[in-house]
Amino acid sequence: MAQNIYDKREFFxxxxxxxxxxxxxxxxxxxxxxxxxxxxxxxxxxxxxxCGFGWFARHAAGQGAKSVLGLDISERMIARARQETADATIxxxxxxxxxxxxxxxxFDLAYSSLAFHYIEDFPRLVATIHRALAPGxxxxxxxxxxIYMAPxxxxxxxxxxxxxxxxxxxYSREGQRTTDWLxxxxxxxxxxxxxxxxxxxxxxxxxxxxxxxxxxxxxxMDHPEWAEEMDRPMFLLIAAQR
Amino acid sequence: MAQNIYDKREFFxxxxxxxxxxxxxxxxxxxxxxxxxxxxxxxxxxxxxxCGFGWFARHAAGQGAKSVLGLDISERMIARARQETADATIxxxxxxxxxxxxxxxxFDLAYSSLAFHYIEDFPRLVATIHRALAPGxxxxxxxxxxIYMAPxxxxxxxxxxxxxxxxxxxYSREGQRTTDWLxxxxxxxxxxxxxxxxxxxxxxxxxxxxxxxxxxxxxxMDHPEWAEEMDRPMFLLIAAQR
Numbered sequence: 001m002a003q004n005i006y007d008k009r010e011f012f013x014x015x016x017x018x019x020x021x022x023x024x025x026x027x028x029x030x031x032x033x034x035x036x037x038x039x040x041x042x043x044x045x046x047x048x049x050x051c052g053f054g055w056f057a058r059h060a061a062g063q064g065a066k067s068v069l070g071l072d073i074s075e076r077m078i079a080r081a082r083q084e085t086a087d088a089t090i091x092x093x094x095x096x097x098x099x100x101x102x103x104x105x106x107f108d109l110a111y112s113s114l115a116f117h118y119i120e121d122f123p124r125l126v127a128t129i130h131r132a133l134a135p136g137x138x139x140x141x142x143x144x145x146x147i148y149m150a151p152x153x154x155x156x157x158x159x160x161x162x163x164x165x166x167x168x169x170x171y172s173r174e175g176q177r178t179t180d181w182l183x184x185x186x187x188x189x190x191x192x193x194x195x196x197x198x199x200x201x202x203x204x205x206x207x208x209x210x211x212x213x214x215x216x217x218x219x220x221m222d223h224p225e226w227a228e229e230m231d232r233p234m235f236l237l238i239a240a241q242r
Numbered sequence: 243m244a245q246n247i248y249d250k251r252e253f254f255x256x257x258x259x260x261x262x263x264x265x266x267x268x269x270x271x272x273x274x275x276x277x278x279x280x281x282x283x284x285x286x287x288x289x290x291x292x293c294g295f296g297w298f299a300r301h302a303a304g305q306g307a308k309s310v311l312g313l314d315i316s317e318r319m320i321a322r323a324r325q326e327t328a329d330a331t332i333x334x335x336x337x338x339x340x341x342x343x344x345x346x347x348x349f350d351l352a353y354s355s356l357a358f359h360y361i362e363d364f365p366r367l368v369a370t371i372h373r374a375l376a377p378g379x380x381x382x383x384x385x386x387x388x389i390y391m392a393p394x395x396x397x398x399x400x401x402x403x404x405x406x407x408x409x410x411x412x413y414s415r416e417g418q419r420t421t422d423w424l425x426x427x428x429x430x431x432x433x434x435x436x437x438x439x440x441x442x443x444x445x446x447x448x449x450x451x452x453x454x455x456x457x458x459x460x461x462x463m464d465h466p467e468w469a470e471e472m473d474r475p476m477f478l479l480i481a482a483q484r
Contacts (some may be wrong), residue, residue: 147389147413152405161400165409167401168389169473172456192475194452202484208448211437214414229413233434 002118003187006074014182017116024055029226030142030213030235034113037209037239039138041065043106047132049097049141050115054081054090060111061087069107071095097125102132109133112141112234117188118148120176122196122238126203133242139205140240145206145212145233149177149190158229166232205240212236244340244360245429248294250314256424266297271468272384272477273457275353279451279481281380283307283312286350289374291339292357296323296332302353303329313337313351341369344374351375354383356477359391359430362418364438368445375484381447382482386477387454389434391419398470408474435478447482454478 005011042064051070060068068137070092072078078092085092097119110129119125129139148154150171159165174195175190191199197207202211212233215226247253261269265484267277284306290298293312302310312334314320320334327334339361352371361367371381390396392413416437419430433441439449444445457468 012474147410151407153401157401157407159395159409163394163409165393165399165405165407165411166413167405168410169405169407171474172454172472173388173410192454196452197439197449197452201450207439208443210439212414212434212436230414232413 002073002096002120004073005118005183005186006072008183010182011186012074012076021053022056024053025103027057028113029215029219029223029229030237032216033211033213033237034140034142037211038111038140039109040070041109044111045106045134046111047050047071047102047107047129049100049110049112049129050118050214051081052113053090054078054085056111056113057081057090058087061089067091069093071097071100073097076226081111086174091218100125102128104131105134107133108137110137110139110141114144116141116145117190120189122189122191123202125201126199126205130203130205130242135242137242138208138239139200139242140238142235143196143235144188144214145236146171146190146192146196147232148234149188154179164231167237196236196238200238200240205242207238207242209237209239211238223234244315244338244362246315247360247425247428248314249318250425253425254316262297263295266295267301271457271461271465271471272402272479274393274458275453275455275479276382276384279453280382281351281479287348287376288351288353289313289344289349289371291354291371292344292354293323293334294319294355296327296334298353298355299323299332299334300327300329303331309333311335313339313342315339315422341435342367342370344370344475346373347376349375349479350379352379352381352383356386358383358385359385359432362431364431364433365441365444368441372445372447372484379484380450380481381442381484382480384455384477384479385438387428387478388413388432388434388438389474390476391430396421406470406473410474412425417443437464438478438480442480442482447484449480450483451479451481453480 025031041060043066045147046065046068048070051072057068057070081092157167177190213235267273275348283302285308288310290312293314299310299312310332399409419432455477
């Protein structure tokens with residue numbers, strides 16, 4: 001079973017205070033980029049893998065989705081998602097993506113935000129999603145960027161001349177990374193960008209768009225502190241088609 | 243016109259002494275990875291963009307290619323390629339890839355090794371290659387990896403604890419990079435991996451394989467000094483299909 005870090009009290013409390021938890025999709029820096037590659041959601045049957053508090057599920061329902069299935073490993077997140085949702089087109093279930101089973105050809109969009117880097121067996125998950133999608137359906141997801149995931153010490157440092165640098169190492173050493181983010185001992189799985197893309201291609205997906213998120217000029221005006229995001233990408237956004 | 247660094251005396255002399263120049267394809271660490279994604283070359287009409295001394299052209303002819311057109315901006319390299327080639331299926335021409343024109347639907351494989359990071363207008367080049375390929379034809383190329391290209395100071399350094407790190411910065415600031423490699427003032431163009439892939443997709447290519455080259459365990463046994471290659475990828479290999 002995948003680590004269920006979200007149900008650890010300190011993690012949950014920390015996570016609940018993030019901008020994306022308080023303000024929803026518009027509180028996530030990368031949402032504009034995601035939205036630009038999402039298909040029209042109206043009349044779509046959607047599965048959201050790692051749905052958290054249900055912000056995307058409610059957005060999709062508001063856009064006229066036919067149905068939304070929100071899945072998450074965290075009981076606390078599903079409980080709160082249910083509490084904050086009053087829409088018969090949305091259903092939430094607890095699910096471990098590491099052992100996910102889904103009915104065949106029954107969704108028009110699979111969506112996931114920042115969940116798959118917690119998954120060890122990515123090829124299995126991708127094959128499951130491929131089977132669950134109707135032909136021509138879309139698959140849009142974000143993960144932590146492998147450049148962000150890889151280092152032994154994933155924190156800004158400076159070089160001999162005082163320049164801010166991202167201390168990259170271990171990029172090609174794939175596998176488990178343990179970090180202290182919101183709680184101690186958060187387990188993630190580092191894969192290179194190539195490995196992620198090749199898993200999608202091997203499962204039968206066509207790659208439509210690959211974006212290594214960076215702030216727009218407008219975002220940099222509003223958030224000058226995001227300038228460091230130009231030095232190394234934090235999020236990876238991939239759009240694929242079955 | 244693209245910078246013709248290869249015809250600078252000091253660069254040409256330095257380049258001529260590299261393992262890949264002396265030993266050909268087997269002298270290039272990434273050749274095994276390239277070979278694994280190349281189609282069967284027999285009866286193929288091939289264009290090699292940045293053919294250098296013609297090692298790949300002669301390999302392809304040896305594999306039964308129907309024709310090979312080797313193109314390079316460097317007069318000295320084309321001169322030496324012609325000198326070392328005695329095969330009527332191979333033709334070499336001087337060409338600036340920045341302004342390349344090719345006949346339509348006339349090749350079954352476009353190949354390029356470590357040339358496109360010298361090209362400023364990559365979308366134009368990719369569109370030209372797409373038009374020049376027959377439907378279903380393959381496009382296989384390597385470039386310097388953007389992680390390798392991006393930094394202001396692209397050299398290994400150490401962090402506060404003496405660990406070897408690659409000082410990544412500017413990954414999302416695309417554009418010109420000037421380095422001193424074999425000669426002073428070598429001009430290259432940094433693009434993120436996403437930008438490179440999206441240019442291929444926009445031109446109509448399907449992405450078949452993306453590999454961020456790393457040494458195999460066998461190669462590490464033979465070349466323990468390549469261990470640093472596990473810390474950041476130096477080469478990017480992409481296979482696409484028209």
